[in-house]
Amino acid sequence: MLLEGKKLLVTGVLMDSSIAFHVAKLAQEQGAEVVLTSFGRTMRITQTIAKRLPTTPPVVELDVTDQGHLDSLAERVGEHVDHLDGVLHSIGFAPQGAFNFLEGTFEDVSTAMHASAYSLKALGVAALPLMQGGGSIVGLTFDAKYAWPVYDWMGVAKAAFESTNRYLARDFGPKGIRCNLVAAGPIRTTAAKSIPGFQTFEDTWGQRAPLGWDVNNALPAAQACVALLSDWFPATTAEIVHVDGGVHAMGQ
Template sequence: MLLEGKKLLVTGVLMDSSIAFHVAKIAQEQGAEVVLTSFGRTFKITQTIAKRLPTTPPVIELDVTDQGHLDSLAERLGEHVDRLDGVLHSIGFAPQGAFNFMEGTFEDVSTAMHASAYSLKSLGAAALPLMGEGGSIVGLTFDAQFAWPVYDWMGVAKAAFEATNRYLARDLGPKGIRCNLVSAGPIRTTAAKSIPGFEAFENSWDTRAPLGWDVNDAVPAAKACAALLSDWFPATTGEIVHVDGGFHAMGQ
């Protein structure tokens, strides 16, 4: 199996329609042992959703903007696994003000940057003590090379996220850790629902993507994440893999 014997940390499981949920499901089906994270008012939600996986995994508390949580992550993970072979970063947050580019405040922007970009480095550093044998860090992005409708400062945060991945790949490569991103097309997730006017993406994507696109199907993106978490990309790092039906390659 693709992930036989792997021990993975998966963040961002909030709904059974989410990419992160399907990554966890595929990982278990492919032989991996999975630990989930959540925090605050969503913790019980994640615990409930976790029961819909083939095997109910443990859920540990992790707010990636809380340094105390990060500092104790390796110790708390050690209660469930003796090492980590892979980490999925499926985390993003921006206040509503960040979805208005000209009026968003720096406080809005800094919150988005901390939770949605800097957190990749934070999570990688926190997991590092358990990744002594190397492994793979995979994050989820939404193609940041364009100025999208309504995405605004979250789009800027994703650009920072993509740059963070490249620097993380540089610094963790000598430790045998690969860092890659999957740029997925729009999926109807919790994060998407928080973006005002998100239907602007949904309405045009399927017609422009040469392979078509189903906003309700997170499985293609999840399969790409699972592949990158496996040993099948041993010399790939700092990369962004597009799973968007080919939308990114088409002109206007």
């Protein structure tokens, strides 16, 4: 099995439609031991959804914008596993105001940057004490090369997220930790529903994708994440793997 004996920390499991849920499920099927994170009012939801996995994993509280949570993460995760081989960053948040580029306030933008970009570095550093043997950090992005309709400051945050991944790869490489991103096409998830006008992507993506695209199928993106969390990409870091049906390479 691809992840036999691996121990993984998976963030972002909120619904069973999410990419993170499918990563956790596939990882368990491939032999990994999984610990989930959630926080606040969503803790109970994550704990309920976790029961739909092949093995019900523990859920550790983590708000990536709370330094206290980050400082104690390794100790609390360490109550369940003695080390980590991999971490999935599936976290993003922006206030509604951030989805209006010209009117979005700096407060809106800074919140989006903190939760959606800086959090990759913060999570990596928080998990580092458990990753002394090396491993893999994988994050989920939405290709930030373009000015997408409706995405606005969240798109800017994703560009910062992708840059953060490159710097994290630079500094974590000597520690034996690879840092890569999966740029997935639009998936009909809870996060997507919070973006006003997200249907703009859903309506056209399948028409533009050479391979076609199913907005209800998170499995292809999850499979890419699991592959990157495995030992099958030992010399790949600072990379963005597109799982979008090929749209990223097509003209209009």
